[in-house]
Amino acid sequence: MVINIISGTLTHLQACNDAYVNSRLGQVYSPPEELFKSRLAEGINKGHIFVAVNEDHQCLGFIWIELRGVFNQFPYCKLLAVKEQFRSQGIGTALLNYFERVSFSKATKTFILVSDFNQRAHQLYKRLGYTDVGLIPNLFQEGVSEHMLMKLKPEKDVT
């Protein structure tokens, strides 16, 4: 499948919402839909959300990037979700590759959080070279710990 990664617009709002809501992550955190959509709209309006689209301009998933989201210095992937029917086709990896391209043009380290129940996403990040640097208990929700993962800019890219 040919996909392009482009800046998200409000026309992608519903698809981004669906990608997140139809996941264990969305079910565990389950923000009220209108609240979640208003947060997404804010991310879109700030230019922080990028979407993967196919040849038909259909939105398949998104990534939310805050370039100084960690310690006001390092890039942070705030959210990543692919629509359920398009998972396991490399779209999440493509969105993460995009995140790293943007991040490593500005910084030497990049960060992501993953919930303790989200082993598949955790494995994906480890496969892509992220390492665990900490565990934060009860961060967003009582009873759920978040692993903090970091990736270093590859040596070959260090100038």
Ligand SMILES: CC(C)(COP(=O)(O)OP(=O)(O)OC[C@H]1O[C@@H](n2cnc3c(N)ncnc32)[C@H](O)[C@@H]1OP(=O)(O)O)[C@@H](O)C(=O)NCCC(=O)NCCS
């Ligand atoms: C986590 C998530 C974003 C990953 O996206 P994805 O598009 O499924 O990821 P990829 O396809 O790049 O890689 C995932 C798997 O597909 C496999 N894969 C990658 N490219 C593939 C391809 N072209 N064909 C078949 N399989 C492929 C990978 O080996 C990987 O294997 P796994 O099933 O053991 O994990 C997605 O599962 C998701 O949206 N989950 C719900 C929300 C969520 O939990 N987000 C993470 C927040 S931290």
